[in-house]
Amino acid sequence: IDAESQLLPDVGAIVTCKVCSINSRFAKVHILYIGSTPLKSAFRGTIRREDIRATEKDKVEVYKSFRPGDIVLAKVISLGDMQSNYLLSTAENELGVVVAHSEAGAQMVPISWCEMQCPRTHAKELRKVARVQPEFLQT
Template identity: 65%
Template sequence: MAASIAVCVPGERLGSTSDYHAGPGTYCKQGFVYSSLAGFKHVQETAKDELPKMQIVRDEQETIVPQVGLVVTTKVVNVNPRFCRCAILSVEGKPLRQSFRGQIRREDIRATEKDRVEMYKCVRPGDVVLAKVMSLGDAQSYLLTTAENELGVVLAQSEAGVNMVPISWCEMICPKTHQKEFRKVAKVQSQYIQKEFNKVPSKHSQHRT
């Protein structure tokens, strides 16, 4: 029988080799068992005098996790001059069972003039952003990039609580107040923008932090 089941990602530390044997989909390194696959952590009980076996079980129809090279929909949580933190909500348009942490660094915002990027002129907290997974970073936080024309902010709300409209690759405007704001705007179809917006609560329905 399985003692525990949980979603895990490649490189995630699953336990100590003093507590578990490494099974399929895992490997040992410096006294710990790590996942080598995306899937479900499965602890298989063994004989009484043997350690339980840690393994990764994959169900392609049920398990959806971010993977390198895939496009993800994220919501920006906070922004500082060096990077922004995001919650990954869906992968290739498919919603996740749970959100994963993501990070977009200043140098990965766009492909050109990287040294002139100002984070707060590209993304802001609450923005919905299309990004591509680059790699698994530190502390199980995926490294993301928006350095393609099709990637970037797809939804942003003005201070008036209105969906802003893109007017260029770097600006959006509030149709109510006509105030312009800087963003790294994604070039996507309006139908996709509306579909993604319906998944994300308005910032006025949440407590401000």
């Protein structure tokens, strides 16, 4: 058995995931990497509204933090089982959206912890932006 395919997200692990869908209570994601190791098959995860950021949790709105297609750095806070998803949190400054594409299709540039801007149209979109440590960046 090769060890890579046996790799499972563990509590406390930093994972890279892609947002699949959002609603008013949570974002559904597919976990693509654990640390810097790519996974052979994606695991499903959920980022609940109250786990998006550390402060003013009651004011958080999912659609102002993530959009489908965003690549997000998150931390595993609880393990899933066959029926449920891994619970993930982005409630640290280093966690959140690392790659997002604007409606024009361009990769957006973070301009603050809560906004990204399209370099093509200069439109700003709200996101929970990660303050990225270079070692976590997957290209």
